Amino acid sequence: MKTLWAEMSAAVEKQKKITDSIIIKMTRSNYRNKINKIRVPEFIGSFLCMAGAALIVFNFRQLTTWYLAACGIVACLVLVLLSFLSVMAIRSLQRINITDNNYRESLLAYAKGRLQFVRIQKINFCLAALLMVTILPVIGELINGQDVFKKPGVWLWYAVLFPFFYWVSAWVLHKYLKIINDAETILKELGNDG
Numbered sequence: 001m002k003t004l005w006a007e008m009s010a011a012v013e014k015q016k017k018i019t020d021s022i023i024i025k026m027t028r029s030n031y032r033n034k035i036n037k038i039r040v041p042e043f044i045g046s047f048l049c050m051a052g053a054a055l056i057v058f059n060f061r062q063l064t065t066w067y068l069a070a071c072g073i074v075a076c077l078v079l080v081l082l083s084f085l086s087v088m089a090i091r092s093l094q095r096i097n098i099t100d101n102n103y104r105e106s107l108l109a110y111a112k113g114r115l116q117f118v119r120i121q122k123i124n125f126c127l128a129a130l131l132m133v134t135i136l137p138v139i140g141e142l143i144n145g146q147d148v149f150k151k152p153g154v155w156l157w158y159a160v161l162f163p164f165f166y167w168v169s170a171w172v173l174h175k176y177l178k179i180i181n182d183a184e185t186i187l188k189e190l191g192n193d194g
Contacts (some may be wrong), residue, residue, distance in 0.1 A: 053079040102172040
């Protein structure tokens, strides 16, 4: 009877380890799927930022006045910085090692990554506003060959674009926060199962 009891305990323990392993793998997969909903658009945005910076660099000679050249330099720097910060923000959320960390370590790593992600998104918002101010004259010169500062309606463009920019940025941040809150829920469910 004692031997049978020991075998049964070993079988139950083995089954528990297998179940725990499956739960951790499912949690890791679900977490990655949530983070990928942010990662993919951010990587596409980073690629577009780098392409925009390359376009400005290759056509820089067309920016003939000092203020257009200054706008081109600032826009190029902001595009590269936005690209770099976007990748950093995603990496902070992807670095969480659910498999090797215990529940507490995973939540602490997530909290740190989330804080860094939100901080970077706020910096990106400010940089994107600066980009919008500097990119409009550069685009006007590179695409139409016109100096928009010499046009009387340039301020109207800014007046129309800024509310739209603010609305889109707030909408994107809201969506991102919902996704990372869902990712946090996935991690917390791991603690409830354990």
